[in-house]
Amino acid sequence: MEVDDALREALRLAVDPPDGVAIESLRELARDDDATEWDIATAAEHLKINPHTLRYYERIGLVQVARDNAGHRRYDAAAVRRLVFLTRMRTSGMPISDLRRYIELVDAGQSTVPERLDMMLEHRDTLRAQIAQLQLALAATEYKIATYAGAPQP
Amino acid sequence: MEVDDALREALRLAVDPPDGVAIESLRELARDDDATEWDIATAAEHLKINPHTLRYYERIGLVQVARDNAGHRRYDAAAVRRLVFLTRMRTSGMPISDLRRYIELVDAGQSTVPERLDMMLEHRDTLRAQIAQLQLALAATEYKIATYAGAPQP
DNA sequence: CTAGGGCTGTGAGCGCGCTCTAATGCAAGC
DNA sequence: GCTTGCATTAGAGCGCGCTCACAGCCCTAG
Known part of the structure; x- marks a missing residue:
């Protein structure tokens, strides 16, 4: 199926790591x-x-x-x-x-660590969902790009 | 280095595909x-x-x-x-x-395809940057979680 | 000594994207 | 026929997160 191929390609482009998150960007957190x-x-x-x-x-x-x-x-x-x-x-x-x-x-102080942990766990869920959303949007965008660029003025 | 290990782990968790984007979610685009x-x-x-x-x-x-x-x-x-x-x-x-x-x-109509393509290309860049940002945030969150959960009341 | 520039605190203003209000209308059920 | 309920329109209102305006202070350069 042709459409499926296009979709799979869009998906691949959307999910593959774009250019790698630099570990240096993280180091500052512990610095x-x-x-x-x-x-x-x-x-x-x-x-x-x-x-x-x-x-x-x-x-x-x-x-x-x-x-x-x-x-x-x-x-x-x-x-x-x-x-x-x-x-x-x-x-x-x-x-x-x-x-x-x-x-x-x-x-x-330290006694609030459990609640902080809860907040971070919840935010992690939010983030994962958000990233998934963005990957869908990216896939949709890739799909449009493929449509527009692949067949110029059909 | 212990800190580096924690960072790498946080990074891995942040960048690894969370639970896979379902191709079904995309199909509706072409349906x-x-x-x-x-x-x-x-x-x-x-x-x-x-x-x-x-x-x-x-x-x-x-x-x-x-x-x-x-x-x-x-x-x-x-x-x-x-x-x-x-x-x-x-x-x-x-x-x-x-x-x-x-x-x-x-x-x-069709004559505007090039400009539409431009817009989509630009949005793709935005999306990639956004995803990278979120992955950083996710890594930071994982790091906090590891800190809070890993050593309860140190 | 004076002028300029960048800081200060506080309150007001704003842009975005909804979200709701109010007045009105049609349509099905009792 | 009347009520109930969801629809319609245009316009006003709102919550969030900044962003700016204003008046005053301090430091430095000339």
Whole structure:
């Protein structure tokens, strides 16, 4: 069947790892180069988010950030690590309300580990479902591309 | 290195295909069972979107839907197929403005195939990037899970 | 000493994509 | 015939997550 072949090909393209996730991107999660002390502009640049958003996150209690003697924010390694995690969770669709809850738990100490684990397990499910969705969308897109490119003006 | 092992494991979990995308989910894209004639409630149920949203999509020109003699919407196979595609694109983050443009092109006929192809190619890039992002988020989540579950109250 | 630029906090504004409201209408069942 | 229920339309409203505006402060360069 011709259509089935096209579908299978679209599926293959959609599911095959695109270009490999670099392990370096992960290492930062465990890293601890405690020399960093960034101002808000630098932090925003590295995290690729708007400085306004950084202030906003602090306002709603997602991070605490120390000030220098001019009253300006100084982002240390711990703050940056937390923000990396937060932005990862945000870009993967975790709502701010959940993040506030999670941070609340983190700040409450070790006794909250079980609930945090629950949250992460749930988010893992969400992520898997989301990835599956995106792979379907990718397959649909590949299919359209094949249709459009394969037979130019039929 | 212990940390590296944990990272690699998290990565493996994140990138390995979770439970396989069913090819059946794709087949509907090419299907043509022209017997379908759904009212808005049925269509909404099948597409898993709010009836209000269906009306909204029609209002902004994403689909045209015929009426029965009571003036109620009747979704035929063509409309449903288009809506399946539209919702897939929506859930994968394509903005409504782009979808309007795309539909405009589709309705304008074969001569717009090259531009449609461009749009799909661009969306494919977006999707791949998005999936990569999600896999990073998933890896981060797996890492947290491993931390929380692996060493209960260290 | 002064001007400029970038920071500060806080409240308001905004864009997106729905989602609901309100007024009205048709159609089947009792 | 009347009620019940789901449909219709256009327009208003809303929740989320930023994003910006404003007024004031501090530091540095000239």
